[in-house]
Amino acid sequence: MIDWEFLLGIAKRLAEIGSRNGEILPIFKVEPFKHYFEKDGTIKYDELDEYDGKFTRREILARYLLVNVVLDQGPDMIGVRELLKNVTTSLYRQEIRIFHRPLDFFKELGISIDEILSKHESIKEIRAEDWAKENKSSPSKYNLFFAQSTRGIISTRQVLGYVVHRWGVPLCVPLLLEKDLESEQKISSQPLIDYLESYRSAEIMAQQLKKSERYGLGDAIGDKACHLFAKLYVSIFKLVKHKIGDNGWTDFSYEVPFDSNAGRVLFRTGFLLELASLADYESWKVIQKGEGKGGTDYIRVTNIREKKATKISYKSEIFEEYLYVVHEFLKMGRPRTVKIQRIPNLLIYKLHQMGHKFSVADFDDGLMYIGTNYCYNHGEPGCEDCPLNDICRGYNENKKLIQKYRT
Numbered sequence: 001m002i003d004w005e006f007l008l009g010i011a012k013r014l015a016e017i018g019s020r021n022g023e024i025l026p027i028f029k030v031e032p033f034k035h036y037f038e039k040d041g042t043i044k045y046d047e048l049d050e051y052d053g054k055f056t057r058r059e060i061l062a063r064y065l066l067v068n069v070v071l072d073q074g075p076d077m078i079g080v081r082e083l084l085k086n087v088t089t090s091l092y093r094q095e096i097r098i099f100h101r102p103l104d105f106f107k108e109l110g111i112s113i114d115e116i117l118s119k120h121e122s123i124k125e126i127r128a129e130d131w132a133k134e135n136k137s138s139p140s141k142y143n144l145f146f147a148q149s150t151r152g153i154i155s156t157r158q159v160l161g162y163v164v165h166r167w168g169v170p171l172c173v174p175l176l177l178e179k180d181l182e183s184e185q186k187i188s189s190q191p192l193i194d195y196l197e198s199y200r201s202a203e204i205m206a207q208q209l210k211k212s213e214r215y216g217l218g219d220a221i222g223d224k225a226c227h228l229f230a231k232l233y234v235s236i237f238k239l240v241k242h243k244i245g246d247n248g249w250t251d252f253s254y255e256v257p258f259d260s261n262a263g264r265v266l267f268r269t270g271f272l273l274e275l276a277s278l279a280d281y282e283s284w285k286v287i288q289k290g291e292g293k294g295g296t297d298y299i300r301v302t303n304i305r306e307k308k309a310t311k312i313s314y315k316s317e318i319f320e321e322y323l324y325v326v327h328e329f330l331k332m333g334r335p336r337t338v339k340i341q342r343i344p345n346l347l348i349y350k351l352h353q354m355g356h357k358f359s360v361a362d363f364d365d366g367l368m369y370i371g372t373n374y375c376y377n378h379g380e381p382g383c384e385d386c387p388l389n390d391i392c393r394g395y396n397e398n399k400k401l402i403q404k405y406r407t
């Protein structure tokens, strides 16, 4: 029998923590967009559809977020966000308005690359020491440029490949949308917004960011980044325009952007083991024996996606509720099995019914906060001070969950 009280307890606590400690993406500090925001950093929502050049502010922010989530896949989120902010500001000062005229990025490719290189150097000077301490690494290894390998994201020194693939591809999405409209002799002040919201739900939109045959980013974006975009677009920046009030675009209509912090916290607390057995996770290569640092078992979080919650029977009452959430809010048709990655949507929905108005973003922010401030990726995390320690099974019942596994 699944212990739903335990799962709901973890979800509620994480969402409470996340709602108080959500990460702020500092777009309000990006010089060309500062006037979109109030002094306290909130968006001027009543001016969101005002024109800035040919496009609305809403459209420009969505374009910025798309590039941001692609770059965010690299190491050191703080550094990456700073890099995008500083490069954008510098290019706009030179009239290279990459979010208003994406083609400028390529026309002035030499300047774009030089700016990325020089801003990277200055960020490295500020961030490398802290990053090295947090990651038990050396400051000389600090590098925000990344590429894909069979083991996931790795550092790269080849700046051209990084710039064209990671900056260029997401900038090409609105560019192609504009070109397609032109060929039909149409015009729009928000082609990206129109495209995103043409999908029935935020979850379908997130999946199509990667998979769409014409506009999908393919290898340039991972599942986590697609779902991070949905989180930012729907719940954090609240940019939804056409679909307000539509069940497919609510705060629980997209899946959690699972990253290594999320996986580590959910595993150590016992959350994941409530849904499937250790043997299941090993057979799916979510747990890879001896592949973690120092001979520990490695938790490969991305392998959880699409896996079945084997402990939930399709005959149970909870299965009916799951069907309802998937059908009504994710708009994904009628599933035959319960997917682990969608359990948070069900829990957040159930919390809503109980009067706790949290979002999937709150749950994810809670995971990020715990993962980066307490549940460090080594054998001695900050359990004593962790706000989950009274309900964490790793801390209270089974220390192996902490000591034996790494992400």
Ligand code: SF4
Pocket: 265, 268, 269, 370, 374, 375, 376, 381, 382, 383, 384, 386, 387, 388, 389, 392, 393, 394, 395, 402
């Ligand atoms: S109590 Fe310890 S193991 Fe559990 S979530 Fe907190 S830091 Fe991680």
